[in-house]
Amino acid sequence: MTGPSSLQSGAWRRGACPSLTTPMQTGDGLLARLTPRDGDISMAQLAALAEAAARHGNGLIEITMRGALQLRGLTAAGARALAMDVAASGVIARQGLAVDVNALAGVDPLERCDPRPLAARIAGAVSGSALAPLLGPKVSVTVDSGGQFGLSALKADIRLMAVDASRWAMMLNLAAGARRAFHGDETAIGDAALDLLAALAALGPEARMRDVAAKIADRICAGLAATEPAPAQPVAVPVGVFPTTLGPAMGLTPPFGATDSGALRQLAATFPQARVRFAPERGLLLTGLDEAARAHLPGVADDLGFIRQTDDMRLRISVCAGAPLCASAAIATRPLAAELARDHGATLAAAVGPDQQLHVSGCGKRCGAPSRNVTRLDLPAGVAAAISAGHPDTARKPGLAPGRLSHLSRTLRTLVARHTRGEASDPTPDALKKRP
Ligand code: SF4
Incomplete structure (x- = not known):
């Protein structure tokens, strides 16, 4: 369980990646960052996070460009209490290696396949293994199913992109400016990604994929087919209405990425039946709204200060x-x-x-x-x-x-x-x- 005993003292410094258990010192106190591990959360859980942000911090809540939540203005004691409240809410914060999937993973009718099994395999293999403490905190992997919210804009050491329902491409930016792309089935791509992470870890905790020599990547990926890097996809603004297999998702974003506890609590109280996902480009995607709720949302979003139109x-x-x-x-x-x-x-x-x-x-x-x-x-x-x-x-x-x-x-x-x-x-x- 995430709690006071797991809060890592001495990790509150600039330059580190803040998390729930390793908050970072900023001008307004400690900052904790969390990404829900399982994708969406309920509105009751959103309200619980917002209440905890106000109770233990200054109530200012940010959504980052990678779709993580940042809670600000915490004291050391407040950060410990926040971690306990988050655990009590049932929200499981992602820990360890950052393996990002698309915001609508698993419910996006336009995705080529569900990216979550491959992402879970990579994250699960690293978590708790001897590899985990050897990887730097900023090392990341994107597993992009090619749906409505592509991950091209996110920096990543290993970029995986679905080619079709069963094949994946892997893009690497390596030492000395070398670039490589390979494709293969999900098992082979997952194996290669894990071997590449091991090669990266062997170079030390400061290493990134740009430090790995091309000949090492070529050896690890010898069983894959070489290909051309996939072109970067346009970045979708998470504002508007998006089709999902659950019905339309309504996308909002707080101005300049920041909102407050009160606005999120009000949103949760008004639409208790919804579920919410946090999207790259600072988005909130609400699913589970019936037609009446979807018609009601624009007025509520305006009152609470959220952006809901792309021409804003x-x-x-x-x-x-x-x-x-x-x-x-x-x-x-x-x-x-x-x-x-x-x-x-x-x-x-x-x-x-x-x-x-x-x-x-x-x-x-x-x-x-x-x-x-x-x-x-x-x-x-x-x-x-x-x-x-x-x-x-x-x-x-x-x-x-x-x-x-x-x-x-x-x-x-x-x-x-x-x-x-x-x-x-x-x-x-x-x-x-x-x-x-
Ligand atoms: S957050 Fe802004 S003011 Fe602070 S160090 Fe970065 S650029 Fe400078």
């Missing part, structure tokens, strides 16, 4: 945690982003297209920003902003008109100055709840 300008902005959540931040990034979307939507729309995103960071570290295909904007010292285009794996460059860029840059500089001086009209997190 807030979807064109991403932010790092910013102040006061990060001690390094020069500004509160979320209120600034909310003001930009609400009051300067035309400027934003002119410079940032539907397939682009403006990322605003509270310092030059640019947490969460894509590393490639970006155009950086000129902002005051201590604050960084960049526009990314499309998917980071694509070769596209942002096609931005210089005049529109400079107008956006000027607008941002003005907003940054006002927020820095404390003159912002709406600098509180409540700003996140207002539609632009």
Whole structure:
């Protein structure tokens, strides 16, 4: 059972991957991250998590780009109590190697096969084995069934992609820039993935797949057929209505990835019959809603501040945690982003297209920003902003008109100055709840 005795002291440091049992120190206290192991959870469980977030932390809840929950503002004692409350709720937090499957795995009518058995085999083989403590905390595997929510945008050491109902492709980025792709049946691909993880672990806990020599991968994968890497799939925004074998799933996302305990508790209380999955790109996918509930959801989502339409300008902005959540931040990034979307939507729309995103960071570290295909904007010292285009794996460059860029840059500089001086009209997190 996850509880106080299993909370790992001394692990609360920057640079580590936070979890429920190894929370990370941030500007507003400890941060715990959890991914439900079994995919969806009930609304009663969502309410229990939200209540625990408020009882033991500051009630701020984030959904990450990988679809994990982050609960913030915890003390050491609060983190221990949170772990106990999560266990009591029946939510089982994923532990050990991160093996990600699609958000609608098993119920997506467009997926080529169910990715969960292969993912469970890999995670299960590593869990509790001699391999587990040798793998670095950021090592991950994606098992992508090719459905509505592809995993192309997630960084992974081993990327598995369903080719059809029984065959899988494996993509690897290796040492010295070598790239390899192989395909085979599920058993052979699973065997190779585990052997590759063992090879990676042999290089030490800091090693990633990019440190493994191509000749080692070629030897391990000698029984598989070489193929071309699968092209990156478009990234789906988890907002709107999505078909599933359980009926339509309704997708929402909190503005800039953050909501609070009260909003999630209200959502759970209003739709107690639903189940919820957390999706990459900061999504909440609700299933189990009848027609009347689906008709009722948009109004409730608006009242609670969730984004439910793909043309919402807030979807064109991403932010790092910013102040006061990060001690390094020069500004509160979320209120600034909310003001930009609400009051300067035309400027934003002119410079940032539907397939682009403006990322605003509270310092030059640019947490969460894509590393490639970006155009950086000129902002005051201590604050960084960049526009990314499309998917980071694509070769596209942002096609931005210089005049529109400079107008956006000027607008941002003005907003940054006002927020820095404390003159912002709406600098509180409540700003996140207002539609632009
Ligand atoms: S980019 Fe800077 S301010 Fe933002 S979360 Fe990272 S370290 Fe903190």
